[in-house]
Amino acid sequence: MSLSDEVEAQGSLSSMINHTDGALSHLHILTAHLRVAIVHDWLVTNGGAEKVIEGLLAAFPQADIFTTVDDLPIQKRRWLTGKKITTSFLQKVPFAKKHHRLFLPLMPFAIEQLDVNEYDLVISSSSAVAKGVVTHPNQLHICYCHTPMRYAWDMKEEYLTDANYRSVFLRWFVRYALYKIRHWDYITAGQVDYFWANSRNVARRIKKYYRRESEVLYPPVATEKIPFSAAPREAFYLAASRLVPYKRIDLAIKAFKKMPQRNLIVIGSGPEADYFKQLSKGHDNISFLGYCEDDLLYDYLARARGFIFSADDDFGIMPLESQACGTPVIAYGRGGALETVRGISELADSEKTGIFFNEQTAESLCEAVEKFELIDFSHMACRRNAERFSGEVFLSRIITLLEDKRLFQPA
Numbered sequence: 001m002s003l004s005d006e007v008e009a010q011g012s013l014s015s016m017i018n019h020t021d022g023a024l025s026h027l028h029i030l031t032a033h034l035r036v037a038i039v040h041d042w043l044v045t046n047g048g049a050e051k052v053i054e055g056l057l058a059a060f061p062q063a064d065i066f067t068t069v070d071d072l073p074i075q076k077r078r079w080l081t082g083k084k085i086t087t088s089f090l091q092k093v094p095f096a097k098k099h100h101r102l103f104l105p106l107m108p109f110a111i112e113q114l115d116v117n118e119y120d121l122v123i124s125s126s127s128a129v130a131k132g133v134v135t136h137p138n139q140l141h142i143c144y145c146h147t148p149m150r151y152a153w154d155m156k157e158e159y160l161t162d163a164n165y166r167s168v169f170l171r172w173f174v175r176y177a178l179y180k181i182r183h184w185d186y187i188t189a190g191q192v193d194y195f196w197a198n199s200r201n202v203a204r205r206i207k208k209y210y211r212r213e214s215e216v217l218y219p220p221v222a223t224e225k226i227p228f229s230a231a232p233r234e235a236f237y238l239a240a241s242r243l244v245p246y247k248r249i250d251l252a253i254k255a256f257k258k259m260p261q262r263n264l265i266v267i268g269s270g271p272e273a274d275y276f277k278q279l280s281k282g283h284d285n286i287s288f289l290g291y292c293e294d295d296l297l298y299d300y301l302a303r304a305r306g307f308i309f310s311a312d313d314d315f316g317i318m319p320l321e322s323q324a325c326g327t328p329v330i331a332y333g334r335g336g337a338l339e340t341v342r343g344i345s346e347l348a349d350s351e352k353t354g355i356f357f358n359e360q361t362a363e364s365l366c367e368a369v370e371k372f373e374l375i376d377f378s379h380m381a382c383r384r385n386a387e388r389f390s391g392e393v394f395l396s397r398i399i400t401l402l403e404d405k406r407l408f409q410p411a
Contacts, residue, residue: 036123037064045076046072049146055219065083068110070087108188111129122142131143141194147198196214222391223390226325230379237252237256239265239268243270244270248310252308257280263287264286268290269290309330309331309337312334325382329354
């Protein structure tokens with residue numbers, strides 16, 4: 001790292017921490033009198049949605065948490081220390097914690113049984129059923145929508161494949177259940193007072209499926225905790241996410257099988273881990289590290305030549321965490337990545353923070369990697385772009401949204 005880059009990064013970080021403290025203090029003063037409930041679909045992993053919950057808890061430290069099932073491992077729940085967590089009846093149903101997706105037909109009923117009547121402000125963090133929590137007219141219900149429920153709308157076939165129901169009768173029953181859930185999902189959208197969307201991409205989905213307007217509140221990226229590096233990168237690319245089908249890690253593996261001269265490291269755990277390892281068998285340029293704690297993940301991000309993001313995701317925090325480390329991104333050119341990666345062709349190379357590939361194919365990704373190799377990216381440009389999504393910006397945006405709607409009624 002050059003001295004000028006180090007000074008710029010440290011100055012930016014110090015300023016951001018000071019501003020964050022100011023935003024937090026202001027928000028806490030404004031909302032200290034409110035009893036707040038945060039309702040989350042399920043607590044089973046520490047992904048992007050959970051990082052939003054962590055940000056909401058920073059904004060509303062008095063909040064209690066409600067969820068259908070809680071199976072988050074001890075090593076991943078430090079940010080929940082001291083929080084009151086209430087679960088639904090599914091918590092005691094055999095296999096529901098480990099295989100919560102199989103119980104999706106019961107989720108609407110489960111979420112409606114959670115009692116949040118004593119709270120003034122209810123914030124549902126929803127990509128599935130959380131927004132269906134029942135509130136009364138004297139409560140304010142804000143839904144932070146990660147996406148309208150994909151299982152009910154555009155991913156129902158993927159859900160059936162992932163669940164692997166062997167009985168034809170059971171598959172048809174689940175199809176009917178998803179049909180009913182789709183109606184329930186639409187109806188409960190009408191009971192939300194305000195929607196906050198995690199991206200413009202999701203705001204369009206909310207408009208399409210729910211016929212509701214929403215305000216964009218980007219998820220917080222903990223840039224103050226992520227180390228920046230302008231050091232020369234090492235000769236490997238990195239892909240990191242939960243190892244589930246829609247993240248399309250298989251696409252990165254197939255692409256790097258075609259490029260044996262380039263190395264790919266995959267970080268993450270999930271149900272597809274064994275399949276991905278089998279898919280890469282015989283290719284020594286592809287390796288797997290499993291789940292890594294944040295410190296180790298950021299270390300690899302800061303050393304990687306580039307980050308591979310193959311998913312058509314609603315938002316995607318990982319590309320921004322990569323950029324916060326100073327590492328540019330190769331992303332599929334759809335979904336949330338279009339809002340988080342600066343890959344516009346009109347930009348000078350020194351202002352770009354990544355490039356896009358246009359088709360979800362190994363061939364298209366290979367072409368993007370070869371193009372990526374010819375561009376001299378600026379590490380500081382990547383960092384500056386990530387800081388547009390910092391925790392400070394998240395908190396300031398919450399204040400703006402609440403004040404614009406005149407939602408504060410100070411005690």
